[in-house]
Amino acid sequence: MAPESFPPATPPATASSLSAVLDALTRGDGERLSMQQALTALEDRSFGGVILLLTLVALCLPPGLSAVPGAPLFLVGLQMLLGREHPWLPRFIRRRSFDRARAARVAAKARPIVARVERVLRPxxxxxxxxxxxxxxxxxxxxxxxxxxxxxxxLHGTAGMGLLAFAAGLLARDGLALLAGWALTVGCGGVLAVMVAAARLGARHFL
Structure with a gap:
């Protein structure tokens, strides 16, 4: 089956779309929540909405397992880079599932933070x-x-915060949030450079 395309389901997004993503993580019954169920419940299927949803799912999981939503995040980012109008995900990714109770706990913890962020986001x-x-x-x-x-x-948490900032900026058309995303991206690059330099020094010491 061809990958599903996700055209915008609502008018241009506002900051309230952040709460809609949290709702998408907790809506429904059953012990497992599939990516398809979360995407179906998502009110805003723009790039910002899908990136925000996938990032929250990734942060629900420990670093090793976050590769499951991390791969579609890579795919969605690549689609943005190539200038695609709407994101899409292959069927095998949409079938992936995760623990609904864990998602609900993360959503509950994130909701007060999201409420504060929504008050400051604006075009x-x-x-x-x-x-x-x-x-x-x-x-x-x-x-x-x-x-x-x-x-x-x-890098896992810092990268997640950067993705959340980019998603919020795209949803609310807030350039300041996008700049925050760039700052966190540069921060990740700096940490990676320090880690590489430290690894090289360590290798020279033992060789």
């Missing part, structure tokens, strides 16, 4: 909300998703 710095910059954001999401796939100390 601004419109020059950053352009197709060209969206492609660059897609490139950054590709890089950050790698840190969700490969469990590296310090």
């Amino acid at each position: 601004r710095l419109g020059s950053l909300i352009r197709p060209g910059h969206s492609r660059l954001v897609g490139l950054a999401c590709v890089g950050l998703s790698v840190f969700m796939i490969v469990p590296l100390p310090l």
Whole structure:
């Protein structure tokens, strides 16, 4: 079966879409929640909405298992980079499932933070909300998703925060949130550079 496309299901997104993503993680019955169920419950299927959903799922899981949503995050970021209008996910990814109770606990903890974030998000710095910059954001999401796939100390959580910032900025058309995403992306790059340098020094010491 051909991969499913996710056209926008609502008018242009607002900051309230963040709460809608949390609702998508807790809606329904059963011990397991599949990606298809979460996507079906999601009110906003733009790139921002799907990235936010996948990132929250990744943060529900320990670093090793976060590769399950990390791979689709890589795919969605790549689609943004290539200029695709709407995200899509293959059927075998949509069939993946995770523990609903764990998702509900994460959503409950995140809800007060999301409520505070929603109060400050607003459309601004419109020059950053352009197709060209969206492609660059897609490139950054590709890089950050790698840190969700490969469990590296310090980088998993920081990359997740960067993806959340990019998703919030895309949903609310908030350029300041996108800048926060870039700051966290640069931070991940800096931490990775320090880790590589330390590994090289260690290798020289033992060789």
